[in-house]
Amino acid sequence: MDYFRKNSGTGSNKQASTPIRMRIILGIIFVLFALLIGQLAYLQLAYGSKFKAEVAKTDSSVVSNQVPRGVMYDAKGRILVGNKANNAITYTKSASTSTSQIYKISNALSNYISITDEKPTQEQLAEYYLADQANSTKIASKLPKSQTDSNKLTNSEINQNMIDEVKKEKINFTARQKTAALIFNKISGAYTLSTIYVKNKHLTNREIAQVGEHLSELPGVGIGTDWERSYPNGSSIQSIIGSVSTEKSGLPSDNLQYYLSQGYSRNDRVGTSYLEKEYEPLLKGSKSTSQVTTKGNGDIQQTKSVYKGEAGASLMLTIDAKYQKQVQATLKRVYNSALAAGAARYSNGAYAIAMNPKTGALLAVAGLNHDPKKNKTTDNALGAINQSFVMGSVVKGATVSGGLINKVITPTNNVMPESAIYLPGSAVKKSVYPIGTFGSLDAETALEVSSNIYMMHLAMKWVGAKYIPKQFISMPNNSFDILRRNFNMFGLGQKTGVDLPGEVSGIEGKSFDSQGRIRSGSLLDLAYGNFDAYTPIQLVQYVSTIANGGYRMQPYIVQSVGRTSTDGNKIYINYNKKPNVQQQIPWTPDELNVVRQGFWRVVHGTNGWGTAHPLKNVKPSISGKTGTAQTFYYDPDNPNRKNPPELINATFIGYAPSKNPKLAVAVVFPGLDPDLEGTYTLQVAKAMVQDYFKLHK
Incomplete structure (x- = not known):
């Protein structure tokens, strides 16, 4: 009987000890939570303003822009090759600009300007079309799983499959959409904090006025001036003077590394032949520089001119x-x-x-x-x-x-x-x-x-x-x-x-x-x-x-x-x-x-x-x-x-x-x-x- 009593007492003690252990564990957890909350409160009260400033702080970068090339004169001081100034619609790309934002800007800007001297390719039209999330989802749903499987295909391969599908659709784009596609392509290809020309030829006064009125709705868009070579005294020796690359063609591929090492950007215009090429270091001038201040989220806050640049040197030729x-x-x-x-x-x-x-x-x-x-x-x-x-x-x-x-x-x-x-x-x-x-x-x-x-x-x-x-x-x-x-x-x-x-x-x-x-x-x-x-x-x-x-x-x-x-x-x-x-x-x-x-x-x-x-x-x-x-x-x-x-x-x-x-x-x-x-x-x-x-x- 004693044996059974002893065993029975032992079982009762074990049952009684379980709640005590739980209370100890819960107590420890409570203390840890209290410490964590205390630490968070301390950080909030002591360093809150510092962290807030850190999030809101800005960053500054220096960017450069081209200046007009040097002028060439004949022996009597007549201009053989000069620069014709053109009004231009510009765009400066911020670090945080997304594809959907580019799509919106392109559509909005196409309401005010038209680009008729260029035609978008089928590839460019497809990329513009897919920039709309609804269109992208629609096209993806039409493709078999094998063409959209991210486990087996890279993003670029999937994107190309979607572009090919858009081409098959044979979508009838309006003139405004074609302009928007060209704008989308230009902006998408821009480097961060670089300024590009969206339209720099045949810009009408009406287009300038309409864009100017809506600049607040077009982040990154601006109105500026571009230039192109002109030959006021004829082009009979243009083969001697040579030519200059366009912003679209940029640096010559065969000398790309040389120009990049000299501080050129990939879309810079350079002399590609004869006098324009021979005297490129003099004709190019020194670029203007601006300090661009960006917010913590990457948006451009301020652009301030640091150096206005200097136009290229003038050449006086021996030819009359x-x-x-x-x-x-x-x-x-x-x-x-x-x-x-x-x-x-x-x-x-x-x-x-x-x-x-x-x-x-x-x-x-x-x-x-x-x-x-x-x-x-x-x-x-x-x-x-x-x-x-x-x-x-x-x-x-x-x-x-x-x-x-x-x-x-x-x-x-x-x-x-x-x-x-x-x-x-x-x-x-x-x-x-x-x-x-x-x-x-x-x-x-x-x-x-x-x-x-x-x-x-x-x-x-x-x-x-x-x-x-x-x-x-x-x-x-x-x-x-x-x-x-x-x-x-x-x-x-x-x-x-x-x-x-x-x-x-x-x-x-x-x-x-x-x-x-x-x-x-x-x-x-x-x-x-x-x-x-x-x-x-x-x-x-x-x-x-x-x-x-x-x-x-x-x-x-x-x-x-x-x-x-x-x-x-x-x-x-x-x-x-x-x-x-x-x-x-x-x-x-x-x-x-x-x-x-x-x-x-x-x-x-x-x-x-x-x-x-x-x-x-x-x-x-x-x-x-x-x-x-x-x-x-x-x-x-x-x-x-x-x-x-x-x-x-x-x-x-x-x-x-x-x-x-x-x-x-x-x-x-x-x-x-x-x-x-x-x-x-x-x-x-x-x-x-x-x-x-x-x-x-």
Whole structure:
């Protein structure tokens, strides 16, 4: 009995102890809650204002905006390329802007402006359509689970499936919705805190007024000013000036990392070719900067100008806009007459370039490109520096000069036999006039009548060739090097260093055949200009060297760099280009006089075989040299065409006045019919000289 009583008492004690443990646990929990509430109350009372300020605090960022590019002026201060100001609707994207907000802004803004010069793509329309949550849900419900499964597909893949579904729907969007889609695309692509142009062309006063009235309803939208390049004096040298990228195209992809490292933004406009590209660091100016203050939620609170920026530097060019127009018009008129006569049927264009022989300043650069297939002609001034042609007899002045400088001939002993060259196994090499017309010629007469034979005999004597007519010819392996070094001395066959990108050095023909033997016949052709190819700008540099007494001047097109006053009426010059002598020809006055006298007689001589007598009565007096070189029509659609038409390149170089020259010119008409050569190059040269001196009396 005691045993059972004891056990019964023990069970009763256990039951009684359970509530006590629960009370202890609950008490501990209560104490912890009390401590937590106390801590929260303490934080609220002691630090509440601090935390509130922390949530509401703002952040500041510095953003930059583009400034107008520098202006380019001609030699007389006329604007060649400037900036046309346009009103613009802008948008500055905040850090907190959501897709739904962009959708609302786009719809609202499309009520006040329309964009008609752009068309949205199907992709852009679909993205705009899906920005509406209701539309997005509707489209998603039409897709099978496999195309919307976020466990198996990325967000971009799902989004693309939805875009493809919208395209299939073939929704008929209104004009306003298309404008909204374009706006949505522009804003969506903007960087945070960057300002973009929503519309910057053809903005009407009504559109500006309506947007202005509703700016409070359009967060981020503003009214500003944009600019675009303008050409108030025509675009005949726009190919020389170059072009600028658009805000849409932004930085060129091939130089993206370079520009980004220089502080550019991806949508910045930069020069993409020629002068715009060559002088980009000067033309771009320094961007304006603003301090943008954003709230804690990312919304823009305030924008304050820090630095208003500075427009790009102004460039004053050496080209006279009026003279440039005249040269381009003359070239086009004369070339059209050649086309009408059938002489330029297979020609690919024509070029004319004028230079100050004493400084190297380019005075006019004109060019035409002709497509024989379409019979279409377009302006191509740039061809004067990046197109190479076999120039013919115009180079004979350099050949004679080399003979004199190297003492192969002298001013008093320069007679050469006028006997045709007979190489074994090849056709006779001779001059244009009949064999036997002259028994021998001196250097001046050889230039006057443009003797090929004289130049070949001079070259053989110069390089030390051994020659027996119809039997044998042998010359040293360095013969081409000897002649080419001489031509290079005058700038022929190498880049002139003009301040434009894209210049080519010309084309050298092969010096040796497949068996390693020197091409003797080709060396003789080189001596009178029928082998290597040169550019028009090389020709004008070469003739300028003769005109100025032996100084090879570097051609240039930018005379000075400065800045334009805010009212646009004054130019403050910071830098002036100084003429650069690249090489001095080691002539004696008597040696130089031989070449100059020969060039004078080309125009003013009395020999019946003189080649530029139509220029004899031009005032002021012209001295110069004509040239023709054999070539063939190249058909790009049929490069292996048999028996292509035989053509000639017609050329002229000259300077005026003959004494104390102030103008040097080069004219090139490639690919003319040899039976219809005419006097086209002389017509252009005559007008270039007369027009220049009328403008510069």
